Amino acid sequence: MTQLYKTGTNLMKLHSLGFTALHLSVCNMHEEATKVLLRIADDGWISERERTQGFTAFHMASENDDDDILYELLKNGAQISLKDDRDMTALHIAVERGHVNAVKEILVHGQTGGCEQVNRTTSLYLAVKNSFYNVVDVFIK
Secondary structure (H helix, E strand, O other): OHHHHHOOOOOOOOOOOOOOHHHHHHHOOOHHHHHHHHHHOOOOOOOHHHOEOOEOHHHHHHHHOOHHHHHHHHHOOOOOOOOOOOOOOHHHHHHHOOOHHHHHHHHHOOOOOOOOEEOOEEHHHHHHHOOOHHHHHHHHO
């Protein structure tokens, strides 16, 4: 990838399905590729400007329960509170799917779970509603 970048390949160009290289590396859980892309990326690449298909790479990582990639994205400036086209943050997505690792990583980096509402519902409420008691334990501890 570094070689492609050096030769002028536009890594921000959208794939035919509407994804950037970063989205694809995160979606396929390629941590090393994600690190390379983040290292060579321009400022702002992982922010709202790289949002495609209604969500960011950070939303995808939370959906995959990939705490290592979440950490890398956060370390490189991912905006933790951005909402997708369903008005959900990455925390809501992780909670909705019962992804304990992603919930822990997001909470450690400052997203609050008890007060942020989507459709008048908090993340903690979603965890209880879906009987994800291991996720509820994360909020309580």
